[in-house]
Amino acid sequence: MKNLTIFLFIFFSLAPKVTFSQLYVGQNSYLCVTGRFVYETKNITIEDNTLNALYGKIYLRYDGQLLQGNSGASANSGTGNLSVFQEGTADKFQYNYWCSPVGSTTPSSGNGNFWIDHLYAPSTFTASSISTETSGEDGTATPLTISNAWIFRFLQTFFYEGWSATNSTERIEAGEGFTMKGSGSSGDVNHTTVAGVENNPDGSHQRYDFRGRPNSGNTPVFVKSGMLTLTGNPYPSAIDLADFLTNESNCTGIAYFWEQNKTVSGTHHLADYVGGYGTFSPATGYVQAQYFHLDPEFPNVMIYYSPAQYGENFRRSFTPIGQGFFIEGTTNGSVTMKDEYRRYVPEGYTNYSQFDRMAGGSNPSYKKQFLTAIASPKEINYIERFEKQVPEIRLNILQDKKLMRELSLAFNNQATAKIDRAMDARLVSNTDTDNYFVLENNKEFAINVLPFEMDAKIPLGFRNKKAANYKLGIKFLQDFDLSEHIYLHDKLSDKFYDLKNEACELNLPAGVNNNQFEITFSRDILSTNPINGQNICILQDNTIKSVLIANPNLLPLSSIVIYDMGGKIIYTQDSPEPRIQYEINTANLSSGVYIVKLKSTVGSDFNTKINVTN
Known part of the structure; x- marks a missing residue:
């Protein structure tokens, strides 16, 4: 460990002076990055040493990350590996959505394809054992065995049938997201401790060691108009999700994250899954991020508005290593993951970078020290971005006392009443009964961003396969002082419900209702x-x-x-x-x-x- 510390000190002392050289890790050396980042402006070569498993590698530990500054395709090379840890669910019945930060070293240079033989089980600070795979439904924690029955990609489609089973003969290209279930609810039964950090103290997580050539450079992600693609962060560093969504114009500028209720488990049957897709929107055209999730097992308690009660607010402003998410295309073509979107952001709930949602939590306080310390290939004022708030109304709608939908109205003078890219977020729903904002041609949206007008009439839609009961109220208001009142207007009965003061209850017949109800700010x-x-x-x-x-x-x-x-x-x-x-x-x-x-x-x-x- 003393040698590692000295090597890092020398590297960081010389790095600013070696502007035009690439990083080279030879067969008799290794680089260990702990609690900091390495930024290489060009390419990286890692040479393997098969006689000594320690050498010919780059180890990222304790939130160590690797940033690169390529403006074109990756030219990383060598047969050596980068090793980085990430924790996924241990439950063999639950999914994580992944995007690998490493790939095969088979091509002479550039990003290689990924398969689960690049996943290892850590045993010491540098040593790991390669995982095996099984075609059975259940994996095991010890030895680490991954079920390939649940490895799926989802490429340029919008229907459930679009899930594509993937195996070792197909492999997964850089920038493609994939699903994978855990290796067993007990996690690592040995509870291995690496440098004082236990792998799985609560039995809910499994630590994986991704080993392979580090991905870098321009990484195309293919999209189709109106279709979803599962992608994610393909790099061994965090990325600025808002930056990526705002600048890549061939997508809607919205990301969707799978949310699964971890208290409901024990089955592989799809009908028994409890989950939905959280929605991330830059919301004001690159300043503020909106994120919320569907929790179909929300308790049968309506959350009413209170100035001091803001509830849970979870940001995904930065996407951590290994995280997968959906995007929707607006044209047939591609978006490009780029090194310019990479950031050094350690994982943590208050750092707006979290691989898996943490239980509970409340609005994080902004830490200027953290925001100013974000390492980025370009200058961005993160303090200004995160301190700017836009007026927002967050609605909670409880369906039949068991399903909860959150909807968001945000107000921005740069928005329009039409569908705005990187602002308005389409509803992605897996239920027969749901509610939404109605935008152009009866399209369903979970987030609606528009300029504030006192006489606005904002359509609210409901669809239910059978007769349903709804309770609707305000979860919280953010900087909203534009109107004294917020009403739900039933145009059929001409009844106004004052949502600021109380929740309202509706009983609707089966069918689709996109014309009867609207949000307004005045009665007359x-x-x-x-x-x-x-x-x-x-x-x-x-x-x-x-x-x-x-x-x-x-x-x-x-x-x-x-x-x-x-x-x-x-x-x-x-x-x-x-x-x-x-x-x-x-x-x-x-x-x-x-x-x-x-x-x-x-x-x-x-x-x-x-x-x-x-």
Whole structure:
């Protein structure tokens, strides 16, 4: 260990000066990276030494990571291996979605294909034993035996039949994601300890040692329009997921992550699985990330809105080593994983990089020390990105007292009412009963990002194979002070449910209902005529005895005047300070019809009637 420390010190001391040389690890040497990163601007050669298993390798330990700066295809070479640990589920009935950071050393250079013979079981800091495989349904922990019956890829399709069983004769290309079940619920029964860290103290995880040539450079991922592809992070370092999704324009800019309820196990039958797909969206066009998950076994308790209660908020802003996820294509072609998306981000719940969802948790506090320390091939102000929040309404909808769907409304002036790439997220659902936002041509969406308008009417859809009961409420609000009220409007009965104050309950017949319900911010909009193309909305809300004037574009006004029907001035305000919303109390007015007149400093006047009931 002393020799390793000295070698690392020499390497990091010289690295900034050796700008134009590539990293070479010979047959009689090795490189061990612990708790830090190596950044190589060009290529890496690792020469194997078959007589000594220690040499001819790069070992990444304790969140050690490898970054490279290739601008083209990988030219890494040699028959030696990089070794990096990652922990997956130990449960033989549960899936992890993987994307290997290493591949075969068979090609003379470049990224090689992967198979599970590149997975090893660690026994010491550097030593590992190669896994074996079985065609049976169940793997074993000791010796590590992986069932190849559950190795599947999912390439350019949208239907369940698109899962493609994969075996050692086909192999898995760099950048292709794949599924794999655990090797046994007891995990590593020997509970091996490597450098003071026990492999599996709670019996739920299995530590794997990925060994092979490190992937690098431009890695194409093929996509088709409207179809899903299982891909992931193909590198031995984290990647900036928002950066990748935002810049690769041949996909929708949304990622989907498999979420499986780990308390329900003991079967290989698909019908008995409890899970769904979490949705990640950059949401404001590269600033803020939205992430939430479907938990079909959510307790039969509705979470009501409380200013202090924000519930669980899990970010996937950075994708760790080995993590697989889905993307959806917008054209027939490819997206490209690139070294420029790689980052040094140690795994951890508060670091926004986590391979497997941790139980519980709450909104992580942002750590400026961590954000400024992120290593990146390009300059990015992560403090600015993570401290910027956008107004958001998070809805919880409980279906038949057992299924929970989360939906998100986020507000961004750069968005449109149409489908926006890297903002709006399509619903990926595996249930017959579900709910969603309705966008263009009755398309179903889990995340809807749009500019805020006081008179907005945002369709909410429901589909259920049989009659169903729904309870709908607000899980939390984030920086949302654009409106006093948030209503669910039943257009059939003209009933308004005030979601800020209480959840509502609906009983709907079997079928698809995309037209009856909408989210609104006012009960009685009397006029939405524009002033010089600017949206101005005036409404009388008799529940709070006030007239509300929405001015989302901060149009300058010279006066606000209220007249009775006889022309008498009841209220006047000269040169009001520009605001998104004005609220004028009408509790002292007699019931009747009044006229509200707005004078603009840049255009014509605006008049509308209001009906006051006291």
